[in-house]
Amino acid sequence: MIICLETSTLLCSAALCDNSGVVGLRESADGKSHASLLTVFIDELLTEAGISAQDLDAIAVSKGPGSYTGLRIGVSAAKGIAYAASIPLIGVDTMLSMFHGVSEMPEKNSFTDDSALFVPMLDARRMEVYYSIFKGNGEIYRKVSAEVMDENSFSEIPEDTTLVFFGDGASKCRGILKGANKIFIENFRISAAHMYEPAFKAFREKRFEDTAYFEPFYLKDFITSQPKKNILGR
Secondary structure, eight states: OEEEEEOSSSOEEEEEEETTEEEEEEEEOOTTOHHHHHHHHHHHHHHHHTOOGGGOSEEEEEEESSOHHHHHHHHHHHHHHHHHHTOOEEEEEHHHHHHHHHHTSGGGGGOOOTTOEEEEEEEOSTTEEEEEEEETTSOEEEEEEEEEOOTTTTTTSOTTSOEEEESHHHHHHTTTSOSTTEEEOTTOOOOGGGGHHHHHHHHHTTOOBOTTTOOOOOSSOOOOOOOSSOTTOO
């Protein structure tokens, strides 16, 4: 069994998976609750399954990009469990996890064009997004990057190629990215359940992270905001 942790956005999610798929799932969309809920979710899933962390084959965590704080919470929890239970640690690309999530939705079956490209997007504040582009078979068409979206974004993609956008970054770009070849999936929500296939693939191929030195893939440097008032009230 592998337990998967997803904390790259406001959603806190944990899924327990075996060879057949997801056997247990806990999620909360209550923003900024990751630190208080994640370990509770993990404990509940293990208790329900009647196993301990030592019985797991591995632990997988969404490695980014995404929320700086969310990623640190998820990776810290995963590293702690991996180290304490002496089990392998697997890092899963958040964009790849999102692609597998949309692949499971009924909407994907409506795209009969084999050349359609799938664009998972995460909000990176203002009009900037994190995104990758995947072919329908899961092959990477464009590696993950952080870009500010405007009306000329993706203009280099042939107009006869269907682009399918999804994720919270796509929602805010809908009014900017226009064209008959651009389709937006509205009801997509990231989840630890989407990590099942890439996590087990990594496990079979023995692609494990170094527990001691593994860090989240932030893509951008963390920038703190300036407080409006200092502690002296000036």
